[in-house]
Amino acid sequence: MNAFSLAIKNLIRKPGRTAALTLLTAFLALSVFGGSLVVSSLQRGLHSLESRLGADIIVLPASAQSKVSFEKLLLQGTTGAFYMDASALDAVREVEGVEIAAPQTFLASLKADCCAVKVQVIGMDQETDFVVQPWIAQSYSRSLGDMDVAVGCKVEADVGETLRIYDENCHVVARLAPTGTGLDTAVYCNMDTMNHLLAAAEQKGVSHKITSDSEETISAVYVKVKDGYDIDQVNSKLNGHVRKATAVRTRSMLTQVSDSLAGVSRTVSLLIAAVWVLALIILLIAFAMMAAERRREFAVLRLVGTSRRGLCRLVLTESALCSLAGGLIGIGAAAAVVFPFTTLIETQLGLPYLTPDARTMLLLGALALGVTVLVGALASAWAALRLSRTDPGATLREGA
Amino acid sequence: MMKKAIFPILILILSLVIALGSQTFLSPCVHEDGSFGSCHWAGRAMLGVGILLAALALLSWARKDAYLAVMPAALLGCFIPGTLISLCKMSAMRCRSVMQPAMILLCAVIAMLALIGYAVNRKSNK
Numbered sequence: 001m002n003a004f005s006l007a008i009k010n011l012i013r014k015p016g017r018t019a020a021l022t023l024l025t026a027f028l029a030l031s032v033f034g035g036s037l038v039v040s041s042l043q044r045g046l047h048s049l050e051s052r053l054g055a056d057i058i059v060l061p062a063s064a065q066s067k068v069s070f071e072k073l074l075l076q077g078t079t080g081a082f083y084m085d086a087s088a089l090d091a092v093r094e095v096e097g098v099e100i101a102a103p104q105t106f107l108a109s110l111k112a113d114c115c116a117v118k119v120q121v122i123g124m125d126q127e128t129d130f131v132v133q134p135w136i137a138q139s140y141s142r143s144l145g146d147m148d149v150a151v152g153c154k155v156e157a158d159v160g161e162t163l164r165i166y167d168e169n170c171h172v173v174a175r176l177a178p179t180g181t182g183l184d185t186a187v188y189c190n191m192d193t194m195n196h197l198l199a200a201a202e203q204k205g206v207s208h209k210i211t212s213d214s215e216e217t218i219s220a221v222y223v224k225v226k227d228g229y230d231i232d233q234v235n236s237k238l239n240g241h242v243r244k245a246t247a248v249r250t251r252s253m254l255t256q257v258s259d260s261l262a263g264v265s266r267t268v269s270l271l272i273a274a275v276w277v278l279a280l281i282i283l284l285i286a287f288a289m290m291a292a293e294r295r296r297e298f299a300v301l302r303l304v305g306t307s308r309r310g311l312c313r314l315v316l317t318e319s320a321l322c323s324l325a326g327g328l329i330g331i332g333a334a335a336a337v338v339f340p341f342t343t344l345i346e347t348q349l350g351l352p353y354l355t356p357d358a359r360t361m362l363l364l365g366a367l368a369l370g371v372t373v374l375v376g377a378l379a380s381a382w383a384a385l386r387l388s389r390t391d392p393g394a395t396l397r398e399g400a
Numbered sequence: 401m402m403k404k405a406i407f408p409i410l411i412l413i414l415s416l417v418i419a420l421g422s423q424t425f426l427s428p429c430v431h432e433d434g435s436f437g438s439c440h441w442a443g444r445a446m447l448g449v450g451i452l453l454a455a456l457a458l459l460s461w462a463r464k465d466a467y468l469a470v471m472p473a474a475l476l477g478c479f480i481p482g483t484l485i486s487l488c489k490m491s492a493m494r495c496r497s498v499m500q501p502a503m504i505l506l507c508a509v510i511a512m513l514a515l516i517g518y519a520v521n522r523k524s525n526k
Contacts, residue, residue, distance in 0.1 A: 119490070153491075154490060154491035154492055155489060155490060155491075156487075156488070156489040156490065156491060156496070157489055184491075185490060185491070185492055336505060337505075340500075340501030340502075340504065340505055341497070341498075341501050341502075343491050343492055343496065343497035344497040344498055344501075346492075347492055347497060
């Protein structure tokens with residue numbers, strides 16, 4: 001009988017001990033895989049936000065509330081409706097150093113006929129837009145027609161379906177790729193559709209006008225700065241030139257998100273480290289106790305001709321098998337908890353969160369499994385070494 | 401005796417979590433104006449599935465064949481929120497982000513436990 005089949009028989013013969021060791025290693029693998037998956041999703045979410053924002057500066061209505069609302073809209077997908085006069089767009093374009101200025105108008109729907117949630121509608125100028133348009137182009141190659149909408153991946157409406165917003169029928173022509181940000185919960189349309197919806201909202205008593213005589217309103221202007229111009233200087237000029245508006249550098253917004261993300265990552269890493277230290281100590285104690293309990297069994301094995309090395313191999317094989325099974329169970333449990341509850345995790349964290357691609361996930365799983373098996377083997381190595389050094393005759397005489 | 405009881409007990413506990421959870425901490429969306437969306441009825445259906453599964457769990461304690469009824473009932477529970485009864489149209493809403501994944505996960509675990517329980521009972525009877 002070789003070490004492998006003997007190890008299997010030993011594990012089956014003591015199901016309680018095997019289950020305890022397997023559970024312990026499963027807990028280790030769960031914490032590593034689950035934790036690294038969350039951290040990696042947060043990092044991917046931040047990269048996605050960086051690439052989605054694309055603009056150097058965003059000009060928003062002057063009130064401090066609009067900046068907070070915009071950040072919430074971007075990160076958490078809450079609806080925001082803040083407006084400034086459309087003349088602000090011309091004022092932005094007049095500033096030296098501005099290469100492209102693309103306006104967007106936001107409208108929060110009333111509760112949609114599907115459910116009691118407000119949907120954020122974002123209208124953009126398709127000719128100048130450089131922020132949303134490239135993203136839409138990934139899923140829909142044509143321009144959005146009148147009353148056509150593209151929906152974020154978290155709006156559960158398929159292409160061809162009709163969304164009713166302020167009692168107006170909007171045709172879904174595209175579902176956009178996930179970004180892991182609040183933009184996934186929005187509905188996108190062209191400016192004509194937006195003006196139509198604004199008029200419909202007006203009829204329903206939802207006013208978006210700043211003054212009674214204002215004709216057109218916009219919510220934000222995305223600015224791309226010309227090469228060779230200092231973004232900070234252009235930002236200052238915009239703040240001085242555009243009345244009743246605030247220019248915000250996207251980098252400062254991203255820095256805030258990045259800081260929050262670093263905090264969450266640090267906490268998760270600390271928790272993983274704490275779990276690991278605790279589990280390693282418990283594993284060491286468990287293997288030490290197991291070695292003490294099985295001293296006579298190993299002594300008999302030595303007396304019937306098993307070499308020291310064979311004994312070591314037996315203990316290591318047993319622990320590797322337990323760790324492997326535990327690792328697979330732990331990774332499976334982490335996947336069963338993290339993947340279905342992705343939206344909940346994202347909502348609770350309030351940070352951009354985008355699940356990694358399949359290749360990265362497989363890599364993370366393999367890494368967690370490898371590390372778990374290695375730790376299990378290391379924890380048992382000391383016990384194996386101690387057992388192989390004891391004198392079998394003396395051990396048996398002690399117990400007699 | 402313990403070996404025979406462990407699976408019905410686990411299934412019973414999880415079934416009660418489905419039944420009670422679908423009306424409390426795993427409930428569908430709560431509408432501010434007091435109106436009901438279709439997700440509300442999905443929650444009600446899960447209450448029924450939970451009670452049915454709990455009854456089958458008690459039955460499977462006495463008769464191992466009852467495990468065979470637990471499996472399709474649990475699979476039915478997997479398909480109720482979202483497939484058989486539609487939910488709200490936003491992924492971020494409670495019915496989609498909490499109730500649906502939790503119910504599918506619980507029902508899948510129950511189906512798996514029933515399968516293992518049936519296999520273990522069959523083996524020990526042989």
